[in-house]
Amino acid sequence: MDKIVHNLPVEANSNQFWGAVRIYTEKPHIVNRRLCGIANLWIGVCHDEYSRSSLIAHMNNVMKVRQRDQVNARDHNGEEKQVDNDSESLDWKEQVQTLKRILIKEGFTSAADNLVECEEEVSGCAGEDKGKEHLSNVSEATVGNRSIPWQKLAEVKDLKVAIIRKVLPRQFKRYSCLLEVVVIDGEMLQVNFFPEKTGGTQSISPRIHYSFLFTNNEISLTAIKGTEEEIGDSDPNIMWLQQNVLPKLAKWASEVQEDGNVEDRGSLKLVDVQEYNNLYQKLKIKYGQPLVEIWPEVTDPTKFVFEDVAIATYLILLWQQEREKKGQTEYQTFADLGCGNGLLVYILTKEGYKGIGIDLKKRNIWNMFPEDVNLKEGIVEPSDKNLFPEFDWLIGNHSDELTPWLPVIAAKSKFTTRFFVIPCCAHDFDCKYRRKTANKSQYSEYLDYVKVIGDVCGFEIWQDKLRIPSTKRVCLIGQERTYTESEMPRIFKTIEEFIRIRNEANANSLINQGSNGKLDTILQGENLESELWSNNFKAREAVQPVRNCTKLDQTVKEDLISTVVAILMEKKHLVEVSSSESNILMWDRGGSIVLGDLAKRISTQLSALKNECGGLQTFLRNHKHIFSTLKGEVSLQVPSPALMGKVPKNRIKTKQCWFHSNHAQGCPLPSTLCVYAHGQEDLQDIQAS
Known part of the structure; x- marks a missing residue:
C-alpha cells in the first residue's frame, strides 16, 4: 500500500531517527507556519501486530463523516462559515471516541503509565487536566498535553504507539482545527500520519496519508495509498512534504544525540497551547488591528501591538491556572514596572485585571487610553520606598536595568507577591552585566544569573518561551516561595548580603580596569546608609539620545551614500525593469558587495558612525529606497511599479527619488509609476492634492 516517493541518505542510527520524528511530531509548526501546534487527545500502545489496512479503512469511514459535516458548514449563500471551535466540541468528542474504539479493537491500549487518562470525557479541548496538579518543584514543565513515550520506543523494539490529536491553526478565520491519527511503529522504524481530509477547503496540513521510514541509513517519504485514491508524484501535498519536511528530518537526525535525546526548547510549556491560540486570536481581533490603525508612535505597530497581545494572552492563562489551583475567583492585580507604551496594562485592564503601569516617560498613546487604564510617569528605584504590597504580581516586560531587581522588589513587597519578567538587555544591580564565561551566549548566561537572583530571593523559578516577535522571548516566573512567611527576615538578610557582595565584585572589576567612578564608594559601605539598596543604581534618562544614524549631519550622509554607490557601480549589471505594460528598459543596478568588505573599503568614513547603534548596516537600512541589504x-x-500598491497613499511622493536625480540613467520608471517624487514640482503637486 506504500509508494516510496523520495528518500534522503542520513548518517544516523535508529535512536536519532526517533529524535527527528519527535521534533516533527511534537512541533510541526516549526515546518508548517500555518500551525499553532498540536494537542494530544489520547495515546495508546501496542506490542502485537495490527492490521494497518483495516485501521485505515475504518478511519476513512470516520473521516468521511467529518468531511460531510464540514461540507454542510456553509450558509444559505453557499459561502463557508467561520468555524467556532468551541461549538465543535460535541462532534470532536464523538469522533475521538469512535477512533479510540477502532484503535483499541486493533490492539492498542491506553498508555496509562505515560499520561493522565481521561476515560469519561475526551473533548475537543486538549489537556482536560489543564495542569491542575501544576508545577510543583519544577523549573520547567509541560502543562495540559499528553506525553508520547519516546524513551520506551528506543528501549522496546516491538512497541507501537497511536496518537489521536488535534491540529491547531494559527488563523481561525482561514482554517479550522483538524483531527489526525499518528501511528509510530517501533518495529518497522516508521511513523504514519493519517490526517483528516478536508475536501476542497483550504487545509492547514497535507491532505493525504503519508509516512516516514528509516532503513539502511536512509529516510524515505512514502505515500500510503487507500482503496479509493491514487497519489501521483506531482501531488502538491507530496511535493510539499518532499521539499519541506523530509530534508528537515534528515538534518535533525544527523544533529541530535546518538541516544536520540532531544533538548526541549519548545515554547508555551506552562500553558495549554490550544487555550492560548483560542484566546490569542480573540484578543488579536479585539485589540490588535484597532490599535495598529490608530498607532501614534514612530515605532512599528505590527511588532509592539501583537507582541503585547501575546504577552497578555500568556499572563491571563497563567493567572487563570493560578486561580483554579487555589480555588479563587477574584482576578489578580498587577504592577507593570517599565511599562513603555502601556499596551499590556491597557489590555489586561480591559480584560478585568486591575493594575498600574509605571514608566520614565509618558508616551503619545497614553492619551488615547480610557481613564480606567492607570498609567503613571515616574522612576522606580530599588528601595524600601518603592515596594508594591497592594499588588499580586510584578511585571517586567523588557525592563532593562530593573530586571535583576524584580525578584528583590517582589520578595520584599509581600510574602505573596509574585513576579513575571522577560529579560532583555543585560543589567546587573548597579552596572551593565559582565560576562563570566565564553561557553554560553551573554543572553543565556544572563538568564541563568536572573534565575540565581530569584533563587536567592526564595522563589521557585519557572522558565518558558513566549511566541512573540522578539529575539529575547524567554520569560522567568517566580510564583511559589521556597520558605515560610516566618523566615522572611532571614531571606532579607541573605538578599542584602548577595547584593553587597555582587556590587563589591563589580566595583573591584572597574577599579582593576582603571575606573575612578562612583563605584569606589561601595567598597567603603556608604550605600548601606542610603535609601537605595544600591548607591550606584542609575535609571535611564527619560529622553534617550537618538543613535540610529538618523541624526547624522546631512553632508556626512550624502558623502557616505555617494561613496557606497560609486563602489557598487564599479561593476555593470543590467536588469530588466517594466516601465509600462509594453515597455521594458535595461537598467544598470551595479554590482554587489559583502557588508564586511564594504566596511573595509570605507573604513576612514566609518568614524562618523562610531557612536551610532548598528553602524553601517543600520545606515544602509535607513536608506532602503536606495540600498538593498540581503543576507549580508x-x-x-x-x-519597481509594484510598490505603488503596497505603500499607503499618504506616503506616496513624500520623498525625492534618489535615482531620478543621481543615477547615470535616472529612474527607469515614469513619474506616474514611481512612489517617489521626480523633482520638486512632482513633490509639491502631490502634497497639495
Whole structure:
C-alpha cells in the first residue's frame, strides 16, 4: 500500500531517527507556519501486530463523516462559515471516541503509565487536566498535553504507539482545527500520519496519508495509498512534504544525540497551547488591528501591538491556572514596572485585571487610553520606598536595568507577591552585566544569573518561551516561595548580603580596569546608609539620545551614500525593469558587495558612525529606497511599479527619488509609476492634492 516517493541518505542510527520524528511530531509548526501546534487527545500502545489496512479503512469511514459535516458548514449563500471551535466540541468528542474504539479493537491500549487518562470525557479541548496538579518543584514543565513515550520506543523494539490529536491553526478565520491519527511503529522504524481530509477547503496540513521510514541509513517519504485514491508524484501535498519536511528530518537526525535525546526548547510549556491560540486570536481581533490603525508612535505597530497581545494572552492563562489551583475567583492585580507604551496594562485592564503601569516617560498613546487604564510617569528605584504590597504580581516586560531587581522588589513587597519578567538587555544591580564565561551566549548566561537572583530571593523559578516577535522571548516566573512567611527576615538578610557582595565584585572589576567612578564608594559601605539598596543604581534618562544614524549631519550622509554607490557601480549589471505594460528598459543596478568588505573599503568614513547603534548596516537600512541589504550583501534597489500598491497613499511622493536625480540613467520608471517624487514640482503637486 506504500509508494516510496523520495528518500534522503542520513548518517544516523535508529535512536536519532526517533529524535527527528519527535521534533516533527511534537512541533510541526516549526515546518508548517500555518500551525499553532498540536494537542494530544489520547495515546495508546501496542506490542502485537495490527492490521494497518483495516485501521485505515475504518478511519476513512470516520473521516468521511467529518468531511460531510464540514461540507454542510456553509450558509444559505453557499459561502463557508467561520468555524467556532468551541461549538465543535460535541462532534470532536464523538469522533475521538469512535477512533479510540477502532484503535483499541486493533490492539492498542491506553498508555496509562505515560499520561493522565481521561476515560469519561475526551473533548475537543486538549489537556482536560489543564495542569491542575501544576508545577510543583519544577523549573520547567509541560502543562495540559499528553506525553508520547519516546524513551520506551528506543528501549522496546516491538512497541507501537497511536496518537489521536488535534491540529491547531494559527488563523481561525482561514482554517479550522483538524483531527489526525499518528501511528509510530517501533518495529518497522516508521511513523504514519493519517490526517483528516478536508475536501476542497483550504487545509492547514497535507491532505493525504503519508509516512516516514528509516532503513539502511536512509529516510524515505512514502505515500500510503487507500482503496479509493491514487497519489501521483506531482501531488502538491507530496511535493510539499518532499521539499519541506523530509530534508528537515534528515538534518535533525544527523544533529541530535546518538541516544536520540532531544533538548526541549519548545515554547508555551506552562500553558495549554490550544487555550492560548483560542484566546490569542480573540484578543488579536479585539485589540490588535484597532490599535495598529490608530498607532501614534514612530515605532512599528505590527511588532509592539501583537507582541503585547501575546504577552497578555500568556499572563491571563497563567493567572487563570493560578486561580483554579487555589480555588479563587477574584482576578489578580498587577504592577507593570517599565511599562513603555502601556499596551499590556491597557489590555489586561480591559480584560478585568486591575493594575498600574509605571514608566520614565509618558508616551503619545497614553492619551488615547480610557481613564480606567492607570498609567503613571515616574522612576522606580530599588528601595524600601518603592515596594508594591497592594499588588499580586510584578511585571517586567523588557525592563532593562530593573530586571535583576524584580525578584528583590517582589520578595520584599509581600510574602505573596509574585513576579513575571522577560529579560532583555543585560543589567546587573548597579552596572551593565559582565560576562563570566565564553561557553554560553551573554543572553543565556544572563538568564541563568536572573534565575540565581530569584533563587536567592526564595522563589521557585519557572522558565518558558513566549511566541512573540522578539529575539529575547524567554520569560522567568517566580510564583511559589521556597520558605515560610516566618523566615522572611532571614531571606532579607541573605538578599542584602548577595547584593553587597555582587556590587563589591563589580566595583573591584572597574577599579582593576582603571575606573575612578562612583563605584569606589561601595567598597567603603556608604550605600548601606542610603535609601537605595544600591548607591550606584542609575535609571535611564527619560529622553534617550537618538543613535540610529538618523541624526547624522546631512553632508556626512550624502558623502557616505555617494561613496557606497560609486563602489557598487564599479561593476555593470543590467536588469530588466517594466516601465509600462509594453515597455521594458535595461537598467544598470551595479554590482554587489559583502557588508564586511564594504566596511573595509570605507573604513576612514566609518568614524562618523562610531557612536551610532548598528553602524553601517543600520545606515544602509535607513536608506532602503536606495540600498538593498540581503543576507549580508549590499546592492542597489531596483525601482519597481509594484510598490505603488503596497505603500499607503499618504506616503506616496513624500520623498525625492534618489535615482531620478543621481543615477547615470535616472529612474527607469515614469513619474506616474514611481512612489517617489521626480523633482520638486512632482513633490509639491502631490502634497497639495
